[in-house]
Amino acid sequence: MFTNLSRFAARLHGxxxxxxxxxxxxxxxxxxxxxxxxxxxxxxxxxxxLLLDVAPGRWRALAxxxxxxxxxxxxxxxxxxxxxxxxxxxxxWAVPLAVPALAxxxxxxxxxxxxxxxxxxxxxxxxxxxAGAWTGAEMLKGWAFTGFPWNLLGSxxxxxxxxxxxxxxxxxxxxxxxxxLLACAPLLGRRGMAGALAGLAGFGLLGVxxxxxxxxxxxxxxxxxxxxNIAQQLKWDPASRWAIFRRxxxxxxxxxxxxxxxxxxxxxxxxxxxxxxxxxxLAQDPDARRYVAETLPPGGIxxxxxxxxxxxxxxxxxxxxxxxVGVDSEGELLGGYDKSHLVPxxxxxxxxxxLPLRVIRGGMDFSxxxxxxxxxxxxxxGFSPLICYEVIFPGxxxxxxxxxxxxxxxxxxxxxxxSAGPYQHLAAxxxxxxxxxxxxxxxxxxxxxAVFDSQGRxxxxxxxGLMGAVxxxxxxxxxxxxxxxxxxxxPGLLALICFLAGFRRRKPKIVLEKLGExx
Numbered sequence: 001m002f003t004n005l006s007r008f009a010a011r012l013h014g015x016x017x018x019x020x021x022x023x024x025x026x027x028x029x030x031x032x033x034x035x036x037x038x039x040x041x042x043x044x045x046x047x048x049x050l051l052l053d054v055a056p057g058r059w060r061a062l063a064x065x066x067x068x069x070x071x072x073x074x075x076x077x078x079x080x081x082x083x084x085x086x087x088x089x090x091x092x093w094a095v096p097l098a099v100p101a102l103a104x105x106x107x108x109x110x111x112x113x114x115x116x117x118x119x120x121x122x123x124x125x126x127x128x129x130x131a132g133a134w135t136g137a138e139m140l141k142g143w144a145f146t147g148f149p150w151n152l153l154g155s156x157x158x159x160x161x162x163x164x165x166x167x168x169x170x171x172x173x174x175x176x177x178x179x180x181l182l183a184c185a186p187l188l189g190r191r192g193m194a195g196a197l198a199g200l201a202g203f204g205l206l207g208v209x210x211x212x213x214x215x216x217x218x219x220x221x222x223x224x225x226x227x228x229n230i231a232q233q234l235k236w237d238p239a240s241r242w243a244i245f246r247r248x249x250x251x252x253x254x255x256x257x258x259x260x261x262x263x264x265x266x267x268x269x270x271x272x273x274x275x276x277x278x279x280x281x282l283a284q285d286p287d288a289r290r291y292v293a294e295t296l297p298p299g300g301i302x303x304x305x306x307x308x309x310x311x312x313x314x315x316x317x318x319x320x321x322x323x324x325v326g327v328d329s330e331g332e333l334l335g336g337y338d339k340s341h342l343v344p345x346x347x348x349x350x351x352x353x354x355l356p357l358r359v360i361r362g363g364m365d366f367s368x369x370x371x372x373x374x375x376x377x378x379x380x381x382g383f384s385p386l387i388c389y390e391v392i393f394p395g396x397x398x399x400x401x402x403x404x405x406x407x408x409x410x411x412x413x414x415x416x417x418x419s420a421g422p423y424q425h426l427a428a429x430x431x432x433x434x435x436x437x438x439x440x441x442x443x444x445x446x447x448x449x450a451v452f453d454s455q456g457r458x459x460x461x462x463x464x465g466l467m468g469a470v471x472x473x474x475x476x477x478x479x480x481x482x483x484x485x486x487x488x489x490x491p492g493l494l495a496l497i498c499f500l501a502g503f504r505r506r507k508p509k510i511v512l513e514k515l516g517e518x519x
């Protein structure tokens with residue numbers, strides 16, 4: 001197969017070469033959630049290397065890599081258009097432009113592995129250099145310009161707990177490294193294909209072994225994840241505020257009643273509302289908290305998403321936070337957390353002093369909180385609160401010096417409708433549970449709400465576009481995983497070793513000269 005592909009690639013020139021590269025990149029998105037067609041990577045990643053083989057120079061290699069990355073990001077991030085359509089009357093002009101424009105800088109990160117492959121010797125050294133540089137580029141994408149580690153190739157395996165158990169040692173970035181190596185191995189002939197199949201079998205056996213280990217006992221908490229299924233177009237409609245609040249109150253009352261009947265004696269009942277679920281400011285509104293308290297059993301707690309405002313002495317609005325707050329069965333405020341990793345262009349406008357563009361309705365940016373914390377509200381086991389896409393950052397979801405007992409992610413994926421976005425977000429949440437060895441509960445406005453145990457097994461699920469409240473015990477936690485101890489140093493070191501091994505027989509001076517030419 002690869003011989004025929006190589007011949008086909010040799011006949012491509014000019015725009016056809018770039019178009020073929022972009023098409024291969026777009027097909028790669030089929031490996032991501034919700035389809036998880038992982039075998040497509042045996043075509044698209046080797047295909048990129050074959051196209052780089054026929055690139056006549058470093059600038060054409062750069063263009064081929066960028067085109068591939070652009071196609072991958074357009075197909076993998078198409079769901080962002082759904083968020084723009086929510087306010088199409090105001091942002092209609094951005095509908096055909098936003099995703100292709102965002103894919104340009106996101107796709108540029110593929111230039112690094114493409115140039116590394118172009119500059120390295122053929123054979124297994126090229127595969128190693130490409131995989132190492134790919135992983136380094138993913139890690140860079142997760143940091144640069146506040147970071148956006150979406151579309152990680154390692155997340156292609158998050159369709160089930162078994163294939164992602166390796167994340168406990170090497171994290172999602174390490175899974176990306178292994179994925180690239182396995183996908184490109186068939187380029188090395190029959191031995192390479194045999195090695196890829198052996199690697200897949202080894203990873204499967206590793207997953208089976210880890211999942212057979214004794215699971216920790218459940219914690220003395222019963223969770224009630226409330227999913228209101230409020231369409232984003234209605235969410236901030238002033239006329240709908242009470243109806244939305246009433247829906248969450250009713251679902252909470254029904255869910256906690258079931259939890260009281262099913263929970264073991266002594267379990268605390270904890271209801272969870274998604275990001276900004278409350279249309280009223282729970283932190284400042286005692287009447288709203290009183291209504292919440294009426295839905296909770298004695299000793300029960302609500303952990304709810306809400307905006308939090310700060311006012312000046314003259315009652316002028318000074319700051320707005322995207323927050324999670326705790327409310328007990330007496331209506332008392334227990335504390336909370338303010339989102340620290342804000343979404344550019346969604347929650348704040350980068351370079352707002354220089355750019356006249358305003359995308360945030362009302363004209364006020366959200367303010368950022370202080371960063372990862374471990375909350376212990378009302379005697380609950382300590383948890384790490386994550387709001388929305390804060391859960392997608394490997395190695396940055398818990399405060400390691402004060403390790404929590406579980407992770408709580410609240411989100412509002414209603415912006416993205418019935419697209420791939422909520423499924424990709426869910427896949428990232430599963431990976432964080434495995435990486436940290438901690439159970440993770442996720443409450444989403446329109447879905448997908450779920451609970452994963454500390455090995456990534458799904459314990460509860462409420463699908464996309466459904467309304468309801470799902471009840472489940474809070475799973476126990478495992479001891480710290482290797483990844484939770486080493487963080488990004490582990491996969492980063494593995495990527496560096498692979499990259500350097502790809503140039504093993506070249507003298508350092510030659511390697512530096514080659515990299516200098518590429519830059």
